[in-house]
Amino acid sequence: MRSMSPALRGDVITGLAVTLIGVVYYIATFWIQETNNIVTPRTFPAIVGIALIVLGVFLVGQALYRGRKLAEAAPSAADSATGRAVGSGGEDGSASGGASAVVLEAPEDPPSKKVVLQFVLFFVYLAILIPIGFLLSTTAFLMTMTSIYAPHRWIRNLIFSVLFALVVYVAFVYGLAVYLPVGILG
Amino acid sequence: MDTLIDLGGGFASALEPLSLAFALLGVLLGTVVGVLPGIGPISAIAILIPVSFGMEPVHGLILLCGIYYGSMYGGSITATLIKTPGEVASAVTAIEGYEMARQGRGKAALATAAIGSFLAGTLAIIGLTFLSPVLVKLANVFGATEYFLLMATALLLASTMSSGSRAKALISIFIGLAVGLVGLDFQTGLPRQTFGLNLLSDGIDFTIFAMALFAIPEAIRNLALGRGAKEEIQSFGEDKWMTKQDWQRSTMPWARGSVLGFIIGILPGVGPSLASFMSYIMEKRISKRKDEFGHGAIEGVAGPEAANNAGVGGAMIPLFSLGIPGSATTALLLFVFTMYGLQPGPLIFRDDSGLIWTIIASMYIGNVALIILNLPLVGVFVKLLKMPKEILFSSILVLVVIGAYAIEFSLFGLMMLGIFGVIGYLMEKGGIPLAPSILALVLVPLLEDNFRRMLQISGGSFMPLLTRPVSLSIIVLMILGIVGPIIFRWWVRRRQLLADVSME
Numbered sequence: 001m002r003s004m005s006p007a008l009r010g011d012v013i014t015g016l017a018v019t020l021i022g023v024v025y026y027i028a029t030f031w032i033q034e035t036n037n038i039v040t041p042r043t044f045p046a047i048v049g050i051a052l053i054v055l056g057v058f059l060v061g062q063a064l065y066r067g068r069k070l071a072e073a074a075p076s077a078a079d080s081a082t083g084r085a086v087g088s089g090g091e092d093g094s095a096s097g098g099a100s101a102v103v104l105e106a107p108e109d110p111p112s113k114k115v116v117l118q119f120v121l122f123f124v125y126l127a128i129l130i131p132i133g134f135l136l137s138t139t140a141f142l143m144t145m146t147s148i149y150a151p152h153r154w155i156r157n158l159i160f161s162v163l164f165a166l167v168v169y170v171a172f173v174y175g176l177a178v179y180l181p182v183g184i185l186g
Numbered sequence: 187m188d189t190l191i192d193l194g195g196g197f198a199s200a201l202e203p204l205s206l207a208f209a210l211l212g213v214l215l216g217t218v219v220g221v222l223p224g225i226g227p228i229s230a231i232a233i234l235i236p237v238s239f240g241m242e243p244v245h246g247l248i249l250l251c252g253i254y255y256g257s258m259y260g261g262s263i264t265a266t267l268i269k270t271p272g273e274v275a276s277a278v279t280a281i282e283g284y285e286m287a288r289q290g291r292g293k294a295a296l297a298t299a300a301i302g303s304f305l306a307g308t309l310a311i312i313g314l315t316f317l318s319p320v321l322v323k324l325a326n327v328f329g330a331t332e333y334f335l336l337m338a339t340a341l342l343l344a345s346t347m348s349s350g351s352r353a354k355a356l357i358s359i360f361i362g363l364a365v366g367l368v369g370l371d372f373q374t375g376l377p378r379q380t381f382g383l384n385l386l387s388d389g390i391d392f393t394i395f396a397m398a399l400f401a402i403p404e405a406i407r408n409l410a411l412g413r414g415a416k417e418e419i420q421s422f423g424e425d426k427w428m429t430k431q432d433w434q435r436s437t438m439p440w441a442r443g444s445v446l447g448f449i450i451g452i453l454p455g456v457g458p459s460l461a462s463f464m465s466y467i468m469e470k471r472i473s474k475r476k477d478e479f480g481h482g483a484i485e486g487v488a489g490p491e492a493a494n495n496a497g498v499g500g501a502m503i504p505l506f507s508l509g510i511p512g513s514a515t516t517a518l519l520l521f522v523f524t525m526y527g528l529q530p531g532p533l534i535f536r537d538d539s540g541l542i543w544t545i546i547a548s549m550y551i552g553n554v555a556l557i558i559l560n561l562p563l564v565g566v567f568v569k570l571l572k573m574p575k576e577i578l579f580s581s582i583l584v585l586v587v588i589g590a591y592a593i594e595f596s597l598f599g600l601m602m603l604g605i606f607g608v609i610g611y612l613m614e615k616g617g618i619p620l621a622p623s624i625l626a627l628v629l630v631p632l633l634e635d636n637f638r639r640m641l642q643i644s645g646g647s648f649m650p651l652l653t654r655p656v657s658l659s660i661i662v663l664m665i666l667g668i669v670g671p672i673i674f675r676w677w678v679r680r681r682q683l684l685a686d687v688s689m690e
Contacts, residue, residue, distance in 0.1 A: 007617075011351075014616035018357050025364055025379065033376045038646045039638045041371040044630075045379055048363045055357045062353065109615070110410035118406045119608060122583060126600040129587065142580050149412060149576035160577055168584065177240055178592045 005070065008063045015059030022052030121145065133183020138165040189319050196543030200248070200551055208245045209548045212252020213555045219253070220260020221570045222578055223270040224408060228515045228621065229400040230257035233582065235393050235522060236589035243526035244541050248548040250522055254498065254515060255307065255552050258458075259560055262299040262491055263567055266292060267420045276494070277459075278466040282479070282486030287420035289482050294428045296564055298436045298484055299491040301428075304557040306444035306492035310499020311549045313448055314506070318535070318546075321507035325532040328508075330639035331650045331657045336454055336510050337633045339664045343455035344513075344622045346668055354618045361613070362626025365390050372631065373638065385598050392521045393593055394603050395627060397586040399620045402607030405579040407614075419571050436488040439469050443492030450493070451500020454512050455625065458497025465493035467678070499549070506530050506542060509632075514621035517628040 026049030032042040125141040142161035147154055172178040199205060219230040234253055238246035258276075265276040266283035279299065286295040328336075345355035368379045369389025380386040428436070446468065447461035469489040470479045479486055501512035509531030511517040523530050534542050560567070590603040610620060644650045651657050 010616060014354075014618065017612075017616070021361075021364075028379050028381060031382075032371075032378050033374075035374055035376070037374075037638070038641045039634075041374050041376050041378055044363075044634050044637075045367045048360055048367060051360045052357070052364065055353055055360065059351075059353050059357070062351075110407055110412070114410035114412065115406060115611070118410050119604075119611075122402075122406070122607070123601075123604050125583075126587065126604050127597070129591065129600060130597055134588075138584055142584065145409060145580035145583070146576045149409060150574070157576075164581060164584070168588065172588060172592075176237065178236065178588070180588065180591065 005067070008067045008070075011063035012060050015056045015061075015063065017056070018059065019053050019056030022049050022054075022056055025049040025052060117148075118145075129183075130181045131183055133185050134180035135165050135169055135185060136183065138168070189316060192319075192539060192543045193315055193547060195540065196545075196547030197550075199244075199540065199544045200547035205245065205248055205544065205548060206551065208249045209252050209551045210555050210559070212249040213256040213552050214559060215249075216253035216256020216258075217260040217263075217556075217560060217567060218256075218570060220257030221263050221567045222260075222573070222582075223264055223268060223571065223575075224404045224579075225257070225401075225582070226261050226276075227254055227257040228396075228518065228624075229404065230254075230260075231515060231518045232393070232396040232400045233585050233589065235397075235518070236585075236592045238522065239592060243528060244544055246526065247519075247522060247541075247545050248552075250519060251545060251549055252552045252555075254519070255495075255549075255556055258495060258498065259300060259303055259556055260567065262303070263296060263564065264571065266295050266299070266487075267568060268571055276462070276491075278462055278490045279487055282466075282483055284420070285480070285482035286484065286487065291426075291482065291484075292420055293426065293564075294432050294484065295482075295487050297428045297561065298432060298488045300557055300561055302436065302440045302443065302488045302492035303495040304553055305440050306447060306494075306496035307499060307553040307556075308550065309444045310448050310451065310496040311546065311553065314499050314502050314549075315546060317452075317503055318507045321503060322532045322535045325508055327656055329654070330636040330643065331654055332660060333508075333510075334633065334636035334640050335651065335657050335660050335664075336504075336508065337629050337636065339660065340455035340510055340512065341622075341626055341629060341633075342664070342668070343453060344625050346671070351617065354616075355622050358613070358618050358620065358622040359626040361618075362623030363630050365395060365623070366627040366630030367634075372635070390602060390606075391593050391599065392627060394590050394599060395606055396518060396521075396624055397589055398603050398606030399610035399613075399624065401582055401586045402603070403611040403614050403620075405582045406607070406611060408575055408579045419568070432484055435484050439465070439485045439489035440492045442468065443489040443494075444496040447493030447496030448500040451497035451512060452503050454504050454510050456512060458494045458501065458513065461493040461497035461500075462490035465489040471678075471681075502549075506546075507532065507535070509534075511625060511628060514624040517625045520628055 026046060029042050029045045029049055032040075032045065034040055034042060121141070121144055125137060128137045128140075139161045142164060143157055146157040146160065150157065169180055172180055200209070215234065216227075216230055219225055219234065220227065225233075230253055231250055234250070238249055241249070261276040262279050262283065264270050265280035266287050269280045269284040279295075283292075283295040283299065286292060341359050345352055345359055364379075366389075368386055370376065370387050371378050377387050443461075443465040446465050447458060450456055450461040450464060451458055466486055466489060469483075469485045470476060473479065473483065473485055475483060475485075498515075501516045504510045504512050505516045505520060507530075509520065509529060511520045520530060528534060528538060528541070530542075586603065587600065590599050593599055594602075613620060613623075640650060641647075651661065
């Protein structure tokens with residue numbers, strides 16, 4: 001483990017997580033009522049649970065094996081082996097590595113603390129949207145997000161937050177008849 | 187002949203002012219969203235699905251198909267000018283196109299991309315027009331066995347055709363299947379995998395899952411990166427459009443890309459991204475100017491962009507005529523069809539033939555609109571690249587929240603969005619591709635239903651897979667499809683080795 005490259009260590013963690021999910025998923029299938037059909041309601045979920053376990057274990061094993069092989073051979077040039085494809089929004093999230101003609105740059109990883117903070121703020125927004133209402137909660141959310149990023153431009157941030165919330169509200173409620181929560185303004 | 191009459195009817199209604207307006211709006215909206223850094227076609231469609239709620243089915247579908255085309259072209263602009271591909275399919279454009287832009291040939295790169303996309307897109311739709319009715323006829327002999335087999339093939343190909351770790355692509359597929367199985371079993375009505383939560387008995391909404399996976403991780407990642415990650419935007423004030431030499435060098439790659447993209451696009455489970463990569467590799471192999479690749483070779487933009495767009499048309503064929511999506515993006519479109527209560531497949535050509543032909547006709551129109559609008563307006567779209575990231579990505583978060591609210595009207599729906607956003611982020615961090623799971627989620631009900639019917643008819647035997655001629659043919663093709671690429675790779679590597687040896 002000590003000499004393992006970050007990419008391979010990541011694979012071990014990912015593999016363990018997938019295995020765990022598979023185990024939980026498989027155990028959950030015990031609560032599905034059995035029927036006497038040929039393919040019962042349990043068949044597919046059970047296959048999926050087992051497949052996740054197998055794939056997770058395989059990923060861990062593969063990473064450990066590669067780690068050992070790399071430790072024996074040259075310790076450099078390891079990370080490129082498991083480089084990941086370009087960010088999200090991919091057409092198939094995959095790219096034919098094919099004939100090693102194309103090298104994709106892995107996207108930069110932001111610091112975990114900041115990611116957690118962004119997610120926490122996002123969840124707060126999700127939680128207050130219905131009780132507080134769309135206009136107020138959205139303005140507050142946008143103001144917070146933009147100001148963390150660019151605190152010195154708070155006037156622009158404020159104008160943007162208020163305007164965006166208003167325009168979107170009007171567009172959805174009056175244009176598309178999607179009624180957004182009014183909350184305490186209602 | 188019937189096909190032409192049907193298509194004529196389609197054009198008649200696609201040219202109605204309102205349909206035409208939605209086609210143009212879709213292309214424009216798609217380009218605008220596609221230009222935004224980090225937003226590819228699949229995110230664009232996922233974010234914009236809520237806009238189509240409450241629309242007439244035909245208008246909603248015309249709009250979303252236009253968005254699909256537009257966002258692909260928008261993605262090429264972003265790839266060329268700031269080297270940020272919004273989708274894997276334009277990743278190669280980000281290599282050659284960006285290099286061209288750095289040398290002051292950005293306009294030529296965008297022009298060859300646009301013209302190539304138009305030509306390839308149109309050729310692919312012609313293929314779609316004439317091949318779909320044939321496939322529909324063929325589909326009449328398809329039973330549960332064949333459908334099950336085709337869907338299993340789609341999933342298998344989606345994982346084997348990916349780069350990086352195949353195990354991870356398979357994990358992505360099984361995550362999609364796992365999510366798709368949550369809820370009441372449609373055959374027996376028994377709850378499955380709900381962990382005792384009644385709220386989960388309706389299952390997990392597809393749009394929420396797609397939005398959570400394709401918009402939230404990207405938005406959060408960019409917001410968390412903060413300042414300093416500023417891209418350099420290549421400008422092109424005084425550049426020339428394509429020169430005579432550019433035209434000459436682009437023509438063959440366009441043609442090759444169109445054919446390659448179309449064929450790859452038809453394969454179930456293989457989307458246009460593979461088409462653009464294959465085209466890039468092919469152009470590089472046969473080029474006389476190999477050394478220019480990686481330093482702004484126009485062939486490396488023309489071919490892949492054509493292949494990419496031909497692939498879209500190709501991918502629509504199994505979607506329309508069999509109801510089987512070939513890629514994550516067409517899986518989203520399949521979902522939109524079912525949202526309107528329509529089931530693509532042989533029956534739609536019989537029962538809703540007016541609608542399906544209108545959509546096909548609108549694709550021709552969308553392709554024309556794309557080239558008329560986009561080349562002159564490229565200067566306007568480029569301004570979008572300068573949009574501050576914090577504004578862009580926080581707005582996207584708000585839009586997906588509205589989308590999720592408009593689907594469930596509940597706190598539960600909103601929380602699902604957040605939770606799957608976290609899951610999507612972790613998947614990306616672990617290097618698990620997101621798109622295969624979307625495909626799996628869409629396919630799981632069909633897959634299970636056909637699997638059950640197959641075994642019910644045969645009394646539990648798997649023999650029909652081998653004894654039915656059509657299914658046996660599919661198995662043979664499937665084996666060729668899986669073994670083929672391996673041989674291709676081996677062949678390429680061997681040639682590379684031989685080339686290296688002869689150099690020494």
